[in-house]
Structure formats: C-alpha cells, structure tokens
Amino acid sequence: MSIRTTDLRPVHIIDYAPRYQADWKRINVAWIAERFVVEDVDLEVLDHPEENIVSKGGHIILAIMGDEVVGTCALLHNSPGVYQMVKMAVDSLSRGKGIGRALGEAVIGKARQQGARKVMLYSNRAGAVEAIDLYRKLGFQELPMPTQAYARADIYMELDLS
Secondary structure, eight states: OEEEOTTSOEEEEEEOOGGGHHHHHHHHHHHHHHHSOOOHHHHHHHHOHHHHTGGGTOEEEEEEETTEEEEEEEEEEEETTEEEEEEEEEOGGGTTSSHHHHHHHHHHHHHHHTTOSEEEEEEOTTTOHHHHHHHHHTTOEEEOOOOOSOTTOOEEEEEEOO
C-alpha cells in the first residue's frame, strides 16, 4: 500500500521483516520515552517482536518514506476474532503528515483479512491526545477499562468489525 503524505512524498506501508527490528524498537522507544516511561513489557515486545507478536498470529506493519522507516503499528492476536492494536508510533520528524492514519487504516485492513470481529486498544488520555483523536476518527469507541499490562494506560477503546 502506498500513500502520499501532506508534503507529497510517497509513503509505503509494508509488512515487518526481522531486518527492521532496530527501526521498530527505535521509533517506539522514542515515542514512549517522549511522553511516558518505557516499561519492561514494552522492551519485551520491542526486543522480540517475532516471538511476542508474529509467531502468535499477529502482524506488524511499517511506514517507509524513501529508505527510512518512519512509523510502526501492530496487531496482537488476543483470542479468536479479537486483535489488539499496539505500538502505533510515528517518528517525530514525520508526524502530522497522515502517516498515523495510513498505519491505522492498514492495520484495521489486516484485522479484517484475518476475520477479526473486534480490534481493541489501550492508550493514555493526557499523553496521547492526537492518537486518541485518530482512533475515534477510525471508528474506535471508548469502553470501561478492563485489566491490562501497561501502567500508563487509562483509556480502553474497541472497534467493532462484525
């Protein structure tokens, strides 16, 4: 999938490959550290994405501009028909160009291809205001907060695909 950013440079959305692990980690650690504390659970997923996401039926996608990875997003397979959107991040110099929206639409498309009936996510109201606005535009609805693994999460959202 390819899109044109607001500055007219093409961005390609591709599937993750192990050679991109350092970029996957770099972009996500930078985003998290900019607004929060990087937690052990973050590092486990970022250091071992194949074991923690891909081998468990999930998917990782990347946004590439030129030769550079500028964004990431993943689907974690939770249970039959249910996926969790995780690790959506865009490099600080590439924000505001529509890359986050393209990643969100692409990962929702991946969920549909897998027969998902629901995509869920956790976020933070204060530190991810722009992201929450994007999630709402993508159709996610806020629901009561269930138990989850991240200390920083204070909002839970779902997208019904059925």
